[in-house]
Amino acid sequence: xxxxxxxxxxxxxxxxxxxxxxxxxxxxxxxxxxxxxxxxxxxxxxxxxxxxxxxxxxxxxxxxxxxxxxxxxxxxxxxxxxxxxxxxxxxxxxxxxxxxxxxxxxxxxxxxxxxxxxxxxxxxxxxxxxxxxxxxxxxxxxxxxxxxxxxxxxxxxxxxxxxxxxxxxxxxxxxxxxxxxxxxxxxxxxxxxxxxxxxxxxxxxxxxxxxxxxxxxxxxxxxxxxxxxxxxxxxxxxxxxxxxxxxxxxxxxxxxxx
Numbered sequence: 001x002x003x004x005x006x007x008x009x010x011x012x013x014x015x016x017x018x019x020x021x022x023x024x025x026x027x028x029x030x031x032x033x034x035x036x037x038x039x040x041x042x043x044x045x046x047x048x049x050x051x052x053x054x055x056x057x058x059x060x061x062x063x064x065x066x067x068x069x070x071x072x073x074x075x076x077x078x079x080x081x082x083x084x085x086x087x088x089x090x091x092x093x094x095x096x097x098x099x100x101x102x103x104x105x106x107x108x109x110x111x112x113x114x115x116x117x118x119x120x121x122x123x124x125x126x127x128x129x130x131x132x133x134x135x136x137x138x139x140x141x142x143x144x145x146x147x148x149x150x151x152x153x154x155x156x157x158x159x160x161x162x163x164x165x166x167x168x169x170x171x172x173x174x175x176x177x178x179x180x181x182x183x184x185x186x187x188x189x190x191x192x193x194x195x196x197x198x199x200x201x202x203x204x205x206x207x208x209x210x211x212x213x214x215x216x217x218x219x220x221x222x223x224x225x226x227x228x229x230x231x232x233x234x235x236x237x238x239x240x241x242x243x244x245x246x247x248x249x250x251x252x253x254x255x256x257x258x
Contacts, residue, residue: 011035014157015046023160047153082146086119088175095168104136122146135159150174204239211236 012026013035023044029035032049039046090111097107105127112123122143129139137156140147147155151171158167215233218225225233 009051011049011051013039013044013046013050014048014160015039015044016156017045018043048157082118082122084175084179086116087147087151088172088179090115090119090123091168091175092172095165095172098165098168105130136164207232207236208239212240 008028008030010026011029011032015023017023027035027038029038035049036046039049093111094107097110098104102110108123108127108130112120112127115123125143126136126139129142130136134142137152137159140155141152144152154167154171155164158164211233215236218229218233
């Protein structure tokens, strides 16, 4: 056995061929980069390559490894009236129906009846694509404004490995984790934002309402004030003159936020 053979191992991969059709398999390589080069040599564009451990040797393991490689957006995007929460619910419900043995067309018809109008239109478009001879992966790929590349890749991986329902379940779980991370970020930013707003509000009250009283007192005494003090007094006079407009703007923003 040569030293090169001692460092080789099995890698499980998923990708598309020159026709864009999903393909998957296992190959022997020295590293992930070496495996990618080997796949490119045979016309395969790799989307996921993982060492063939006990986890990735199964269809679910390959799908999960591909999902881990995807980067879901942290912002709550909403395209064509659909949010990440809508896609999560759609994926979870479709996974449950397929896992129960319901045919894909019947599952989509069931979801069409119980979904809101915006999602219902998407499901109808998917049904038309399926009736036109496309598989589900190509059907969702035809709507990039709704289903991102990560969603399409996992669906195609599920179709290629026989883990279609598992792929949908993994997608739903990933979207749920992304939503949970967004909530944690908002909670972490809430307290600093509240402190900053309180500090700005206190500074505005001091400059707009308290400082003018001192300014009038300095004027009565006819004292020569330092330049910095004069600058602060000028700023307080401007804020006091614009206080009505500022209060109106804050009230409007609060009303719109409610």
